[in-house]
Amino acid sequence: xxxxxxxxxxxxxxxxxxxxxxxxxxxxxxxxxxxxxxxxxxxxxxxxxxxxxxxxxxxxxxxxxxxxxxxxxxxxxxxxxxxxxxxxxxxxxxxxxxxxxxxxxxxxxxxxxxxxxxxxxxxxxxxxxxxxxxxxxxxxxxxxxxxxxxxxxxxxxxxxxxxxxxxxxxxxxxxxxxxxxxxxxxxxxxxxxxxxxxxxxxxxxxxxxxxxxxxxxxxxxxxxxxxxxxxxxxxxxxxxxxxxxxxxxxxxxxxxxxxxxxxxxxxxxxxxxxxxxxxxxxxxxxxxxxxxxxxxxxxxxxxxxxxxxxxxxxxxxxxxxxxxxxxxxxxxxxxxxxxxx
Numbered sequence: 001x002x003x004x005x006x007x008x009x010x011x012x013x014x015x016x017x018x019x020x021x022x023x024x025x026x027x028x029x030x031x032x033x034x035x036x037x038x039x040x041x042x043x044x045x046x047x048x049x050x051x052x053x054x055x056x057x058x059x060x061x062x063x064x065x066x067x068x069x070x071x072x073x074x075x076x077x078x079x080x081x082x083x084x085x086x087x088x089x090x091x092x093x094x095x096x097x098x099x100x101x102x103x104x105x106x107x108x109x110x111x112x113x114x115x116x117x118x119x120x121x122x123x124x125x126x127x128x129x130x131x132x133x134x135x136x137x138x139x140x141x142x143x144x145x146x147x148x149x150x151x152x153x154x155x156x157x158x159x160x161x162x163x164x165x166x167x168x169x170x171x172x173x174x175x176x177x178x179x180x181x182x183x184x185x186x187x188x189x190x191x192x193x194x195x196x197x198x199x200x201x202x203x204x205x206x207x208x209x210x211x212x213x214x215x216x217x218x219x220x221x222x223x224x225x226x227x228x229x230x231x232x233x234x235x236x237x238x239x240x241x242x243x244x245x246x247x248x249x250x251x252x253x254x255x256x257x258x259x260x261x262x263x264x265x266x267x268x269x270x271x272x273x274x275x276x277x278x279x280x281x282x283x284x285x286x287x288x289x290x291x292x293x294x295x296x297x298x299x300x301x302x303x304x305x306x307x308x309x310x311x312x313x314x315x316x317x318x319x320x321x322x323x324x325x326x327x328x329x330x331x332x333x334x335x336x337x338x339x340x341x
Contacts, residue, residue, distance in 0.1 A: 054085070057077075057080070057081075057085045057086075057089065058085065060077055060078070061077055061085075061088065061089060061092060064076070064077050064092070064096075065092075068096055068099070071271055071272060072271065073096055073099055073100035073103060074100065074302065075096060076093050076096065077089040077092055077093055079093070104298060107294065107298065108298060111295075111298075130157075130160065134153050134154075134156060134157040134160075135157065137149075137153050138150050138153045138154050138157070141153060148189055151185060151189060152185070152186055152189045155182040155183075155185040155186045155189075156182075156186060158178075158179070158182040159179060159182040159183055159186070162175075162178075162179040162182070163179075163213065169211060169212045170209045170210070170211060170212065171209065171210065171212045172206065172207050172208065172209055172210075173201065173205050173206055173207070173208050173209075173210055173240065173247075174206040174207065176210060176212070176213075176214065176215055177199065177201065177215075179213075179216070180199075180215050180216055180219065180238075183216050183219065183220075184197050184219065187219075187223055191223075191227075191228065191233060193233070194227070194230075194232070194233025194234070195223065195227060195233055195234070195236075196233070196234070196235040196236070197219070197235070197236045197237075197238070198235065198236070198237050198238070199237075199238045199239075200237070200238070200239045200240070201238075201239070201240040202240060202241050202242055204242065205240050205241070205242060205247055208247055208322075208324055210247075210249075210322055211295055211296075211299065214292060214295075214320075215238070215249070215251070217288035217289065217291075217292060218251040218289075218292070218318055219236060219238070219251060220288070221288060221289060221318075222236050222251060222253040222255065222316065222318075223236070225255070225256075225316075226253045226254075226255020226256055226257065226315060226316055227253055227255045229256070230255060230256060234253055234254050234255045234315075235253065235254050236251065236252070236253045237250075237251070237252045237253075238250070238251050239252075242324070245324060246321045246322070246323060246324065247321065247322045247323070247324055248319060248320070248321050249319070249320050249321075249322070250317055250318065250319040250320075251317070251318050252315060252316070252317040252318075253315045253316055253317075254314070254315040255315050255316065256312070256313060256315075257310045257311050257312045257313055257314050257315050257316055258310040258311075258312065258316060259312055262310075263308065263310050266289070266308065267308060269290055270289065270290050270293040270294070270305065270306060272290065289306060289308075289318070292306060292320070293305045293306040296320060296321075296322070300322070300323055303321070304320070304321050304322065304323075305320075306318055306319070306320055307319040307320070
């Protein structure tokens with residue numbers, strides 16, 4: 001800017017640096033940009049937080065749906081709010097509970113139907129005729145000096161008498177072991193010294209009740225899939241003990257074992273519901289083990305299913321747990337299933 005004096009005529013020119021003129025405006029601009037950046041960061045953070053809060057329950061719901069699709073009907077979604085997502089989660093939980101109840105109900109009905117079919121089959125067979133015929137074969141074998149045949153026929157008769165007996169489906173552990181001994185005698189005659197079986201059972205457990213025909217499929221599985229095809233044969237150890245107020249029964253063999261993939265498939269099949277065309281006791285494709293596992297979980301709860309450990313060339317061990325008070329354990333769980341009707 002310039003200024004002219006009236007008296008002298010001199011012109012005074014003033015120079016002001018641009019930086020000084022813009023200093024305050026630059027400071028204000030920097031402050032404004034800083035505030036804007038902070039607001040953007042806060043707004044971005046809030047957007048991410050609310051987006052995550054909204055998407056997390058949906059992702060959890062999706063994962064649980066995939067689990068249910070695979071057949072795991074015990075999955076539940078945690079409900080942390082009462083908004084639309086919370087209500088959707090509640091409806092999903094109720095739906096899964098209803099599906100689980102219906103699956104249990106259908107499986108129990110299937111078991112009763114199979115028991116009725118077995119009872120009908122038993123009514124068409126005259127057991128006395130079979131026993132008398134086996135006894136006649138036994139006497140003929142003894143007279144001929146075929147003591148191995150006599151032993152096998154005698155064991156078969158005892159095994160059939162135990163299997164088709166029209167009595168309660170719950171027996172004592174001692175009764176189950178007597179029947180199991182007949183089965184082992186038959187297998188030893190067939191396999192000779194290639195099969196060795198050792199049983200270690202706590203004496204206090206002899207009178208404890210267990211579901212009938214629970215142990216034979218485990219030994220049959222160990223022989224058929226672990227020992228029979230080995231040239232040197234193998235050994236089976238059956239052990240029953242009381243642990244923390246629960247009867248624990250394990251069957252271990254030193255057979256060929258299973259790979260990690262085969263074991264994973266078997267464990268997954270244990271949770272697959274029985275199909276109508278599959279008969280309990282059929283040992284193919286793990287059906288017998290699946291039947292035992294699902295019998296135990298239906299009677300006593302999920303924590304009482306089969307536990308299987310196996311490694312290639314190191315054998316397999318199958319463990320089950322049964323409440324010491326079998327009758328109460330069964331009635332309580334069956335009532336809890338029926339209570340959802």
